Amino acid sequence: ExxxxxxxxxLITVTGKKLTVTCSQNMNHEYMSWYRQDPGLGLRQIYxxxxxxxxxxxxxxxxxxxxxxxxRNFPLxxxxxxxxxxxxxxxxxxSLTGGRTEAFFGQGTRLTVV
Amino acid sequence: GDSVxxxxxxxTLSEEAFLTINCTYTATGYPSLFWYVQYPGEGLxxxxxxTKADDKGxxxxxxxxxxxxxxxxxxxxxxxxxxxxAVYFCALYHTGGFKTIFGAGTRLFVKA
Numbered sequence: 001e002x003x004x005x006x007x008x009x010x011l012i013t014v015t016g017k018k019l020t021v022t023c024s025q026n027m028n029h030e031y032m033s034w035y036r037q038d039p040g041l042g043l044r045q046i047y048x049x050x051x052x053x054x055x056x057x058x059x060x061x062x063x064x065x066x067x068x069x070x071x072r073n074f075p076l077x078x079x080x081x082x083x084x085x086x087x088x089x090x091x092x093x094x095s096l097t098g099g100r101t102e103a104f105f106g107q108g109t110r111l112t113v114v
Numbered sequence: 115g116d117s118v119x120x121x122x123x124x125x126t127l128s129e130e131a132f133l134t135i136n137c138t139y140t141a142t143g144y145p146s147l148f149w150y151v152q153y154p155g156e157g158l159x160x161x162x163x164x165t166k167a168d169d170k171g172x173x174x175x176x177x178x179x180x181x182x183x184x185x186x187x188x189x190x191x192x193x194x195x196x197x198x199x200a201v202y203f204c205a206l207y208h209t210g211g212f213k214t215i216f217g218a219g220t221r222l223f224v225k226a
Contacts, residue, residue: 042218090157101146101207103214105157
């Protein structure tokens with residue numbers, strides 16, 4: 001089954017404690033991205049990657065890091081989380097070839113930073 | 115830059131009512147347009163799409179037509195069900211930018 005898997009689904013952490021949210025896709029997609037979803041703001045892109053070792057900032061990259069060492073994985077790293085990073089996070093992947101441009105989303109990670 | 119504007123919610127309807135959720139966009143060229151749906155506790159999933167002007171996307175009784183002259187992609191359904199209660203996102207994809215841009219989302223409540 002084609003899917004994007006994020007872990008964990010829920011996370012409560014304290015300010016300043018480094019954390020990583022994992023994302024993996026099994027569709028051999030080139031493009032992967034991270035979004036955060038906040039009430040009234042829709043989805044805002046944090047970082048994206050067009051292929052292995054190719055990453056770039058989205059609209060709200062401050063306080064986040066990513067890496068793309070393998071095509072299937074795209075972890076999101078918060079080196080020193082702060083309460084304003086409390087949000088619902090989604091990983092997504094899509095193909096850059098074949099005309100299929102729709103995004104496939106993970107189930108989401110609800111992060112609370114206290 | 116490119117942007118998507120959709121009507122604010124929440125929208126509350128009775129079962130079997132007609133649904134319209136407005137969506138307009140700003141973009142250069144010819145982006146692809148999408149509607150995604152997010153059911154409670156889940157990620158977004160593609161509902162329908164249209165890739166060129168005058169195309170109509172349809173799925174599960176929902177329809178939307180790509181109107182270049184009005185830069186719109188309104189979502190419609192003739193008879194909603196309780197199970198359609200969800201958040202609906204309009205989005206555009208520009209090949210040149212390799213990025214999907216989302217509207218703010220519209221929450222739909224359908225009452226039995």
